[in-house]
Amino acid sequence: LRTIPQEGEEKTYMVEGYASTFDTYKLLTIDGVDYYERIEPTAFDKADMTDVVFRVDHEGRVYARTSAGTVNLWTDDHGLGQRTDLSKTQAARDLYADIEAGNYPKMSFAFTVAEDGDSIDRETHTRTISRIAKVFDVSPVSFPANPGTQLSVSTRSFFDGVIEAERADR
Numbered sequence: 295l296r297t298i299p300q301e302g303e304e305k306t307y308m309v310e311g312y313a314s315t316f317d318t319y320k321l322l323t324i325d326g327v328d329y330y331e332r333i334e335p336t337a338f339d340k341a342d343m344t345d346v347v348f349r350v351d352h353e354g355r356v357y358a359r360t361s362a363g364t365v366n367l368w369t370d371d372h373g374l375g376q377r378t379d380l381s382k383t384q385a386a387r388d389l390y391a392d393i394e395a396g397n398y399p400k401m402s403f404a405f406t407v408a409e410d411g412d413s414i415d416r417e418t419h420t421r422t423i424s425r426i427a428k429v430f431d432v433s434p435v436s437f438p439a440n441p442g443t444q445l446s447v448s449t450r451s452f453f454d455g456v457i458e459a460e461r462a463d464r
Contacts, residue, residue: 307381307390313403313432315373318420321439330420331439337411338369341426348378350389352404352433357386365432374403376432389434398434405429 318332348358348365357380358364364379380386380393392398411425 306379307387308377308379309390309393309434310375310377311401312373312375313401316371317373319439321421327419330418332420332422333373333426334422334424335369335371337423337426338374338429339425340408341405342428343367346429347431348376348380349431349433350398351435352402352431355385357389358382367429367432374429374432376401378432393434398436400435400438402433402435402438403429404431404433 314333316333316335318330321329321331323329343360345359345361346365346367347356347360349356358378360367362382364382366377368375380390406427407423408425408427411427412421412423414421
């Protein structure tokens with residue numbers, strides 16, 4: 295996330311950043327095995343993003359939303375970007391101050407995958423998401439699934455069944 299304005303400009307309470315990227319990243323390590331995730335660049339093409347909220351750590355208070363015109367989402371070659379206006383309420387302006395102070399330098403997004411929208415490569419332990427059904431929120435987060443980037447996807451629950459199957463195979 296980065297705050298905008300530029301030097302000399304009036305404070306606008308706008309923040310922007312990427313809630314997801316299209317790079318492969320390590321999601322977690324279990325029993326010494328690394329598990330990865332990748333979102334395809336076309337995964338958002340048919341996603342429902344009609345009413346996406348901006349909140350912290352995917353829960354609690356709503357600070358902005360697309361249907362109110364205070365969250366703008368897009369995809370480009372890098373990932374799922376967002377620009378959010380946090381000027382409308384005192385609570386949103388307080389969150390802006392936390393972002394500006396560096397307390398939330400990373401993002402994530404909450405979503406569901408379309409029924410046939412993901413696959414797993416058991417050799418590389420990589421989940422590939424090819425089609426997202428719905429985006430629910432974009433959130434500044436305390437601990438993103440991908441701490442090496444400005445963006446993150448939190449999907450550990452998908453791997454729970456895969457991990458159990460691999461343990462059984464061993």
